[in-house]
Amino acid sequence: SAVISQKPSRDICQRGTSLTIQCQVDSQVTMMFWYRQQPGQSLTLIATANQGSEATYESGFVIDKFPISRPNLTFSTLTVSNMSPEDSSIYLCSVGGGWVVTEAFFGQGTRLTVV
């Protein structure tokens, strides 16, 4: 199993500002994932972050809006840039999967409110 710590757990931000969310894993993992969960909705994958390469973004998400860093095998950050109220969501990082697929482990999420 993997233990994932996310910081901050919640934040209220002014529109136009940026917030960086940190994700720390207690073991080395090849791939980390960032999801968005809008209120009452399911999880939507934002991007996949591999260590040592550029993140791969899903349709509808762009690097300028959601830059991701992956400096090592246990850590990643997601920045929500130039925020608007529509960015108010829960952001979750996840690890798991792989060529021999295993369960995905999730952090507790970051609840972001943009005012």
Added chain:
Amino acid sequence: GENVEQHPSTLSVQEGDSAVIKCTYSDSASNYFPWYKQELGKGPQLIIDIRSNVGEKKDQRIAVTLNKTAKHFSLHITETQPEDSAVYFCAATPVIGNQFYFGTGTSLTVIP
């Protein structure tokens, strides 16, 4: 890509009754099907999973069934308890690749 549909979106049952949540998927390459429980303010947590070479799996009050031909899988919770109240998500993922495709969630309420 994969498309996972989940029904119902909300479900209320009396304590002690059974609850059934159903999901369908579109990509025949998917071979791993986990179910997650998400309580308020927490991230999703795995409760049970099934792989494509198995038709049914049970863990105490929770069971999952898989019909690969029809491309659907279901979560069964028996003898429900108030602490089972949460949002449940199904997911599917193929052998190659790592992305999990999630259903839209089912909000389960167990009425004491």
